[in-house]
Amino acid sequence: MGLLEMNDLTIQIEETTIVQSFSASLGAGETLYLMGPNGSGKSSTALALMGYPGYKATGQVLLEGHNLLDLSPDKRAQAGLFLSLQHPPVVKGVTVMTLLKNAYQALGGSGSILDFQKTLFSESDRLGVSRDFLRRNVNDGFSGGEKKRLELLQLAVLQPKVAILDEPDSGLDVDGIQLLATELARLQKECGMSFIVITHYNHLLPAL
Numbered sequence: 255m256g257l258l259e260m261n262d263l264t265i266q267i268e269e270t271t272i273v274q275s276f277s278a279s280l281g282a283g284e285t286l287y288l289m290g291p292n293g294s295g296k297s298s299t300a301l302a303l304m305g306y307p308g309y310k311a312t313g314q315v316l317l318e319g320h321n322l323l324d325l326s327p328d329k330r331a332q333a334g335l336f337l338s339l340q341h342p343p344v345v346k347g348v349t350v351m352t353l354l355k356n357a358y359q360a361l362g363g364s365g366s367i368l369d370f371q372k373t374l375f376s377e378s379d380r381l382g383v384s385r386d387f388l389r390r391n392v393n394d395g396f397s398g399g400e401k402k403r404l405e406l407l408q409l410a411v412l413q414p415k416v417a418i419l420d421e422p423d424s425g426l427d428v429d430g431i432q433l434l435a436t437e438l439a440r441l442q443k444e445c446g447m448s449f450i451v452i453t454h455y456n457h458l459l460p461a462l
């Protein structure tokens with residue numbers, strides 16, 4: 255059995271069926287690609303897996319035996335699921351540092367604040383994220399590339415078991431795509447992370 259098992263997943267939004275009977279399995283350290291035309295239900299699948307309000311999901315989604323569909327979004331995150339949105343929202347009044355610290359603690363990060371800070375700074379240095387960036391409000395005035403960098407920083411610091419990435423390559427230049435591909439491959443190899451990648455292109459395929 256895979257790490258994540260999706261059986262007969264059907265998603266409805268306000269009585270409209272958006273996705274019908276989707277089944278797939280994902281093992282530890284594996285990548286599942288969701289590709290398809292605009293409007294085919296890729297983002298809806300990502301949101302429903304994370305438990306977005308108003309999205310009715312039926313069927314079965316098991317992550318290490320936990321039935322995710324019975325859980326609230328925060329409990330799904332604690333079970334090891336992470337969603338990187340296609341268009342991450344601006345959160346004024348919350349700095350990148352505060353977001354990461356609170357998320358780390360809410361997910362049961364066992365280390366002290368000093369351990370957290372050490373991890374945060376070393377991961378930031380590796381991704382080329384400055385200390386100033388960590389003090390900015392979440393996504394407030396961020397360029398497309400900076401938004402994606404914050405998503406990568408969250409992955410590196412929070413270490414989910416399964417990360418759903420909704421078009422992580424959209425709006426990135428060649429260097430940005432290179433960094434993304436290298437980082438995802440590293441997280442997969444070193445941490446055994448699994449990915450569900452929604453994309454229109456195959457430029458991440460060679461790395462994963």
Ligand code: ADP
Pocket residue numbers: 267268270272290291292293294295296297298299
């Ligand atoms: P994709 O990510 O593959 O481009 P989406 O999951 O965003 O596709 O959309 C799939 C379908 O669901 C589209 O027809 C879209 O109009 C519809 N849809 C998405 N969100 C809602 C919503 N909140 N209410 C009603 N329909 C929606």
Ligand code: MG
Pocket residue numbers: 296297298340
């Ligand atoms: Mg989409």
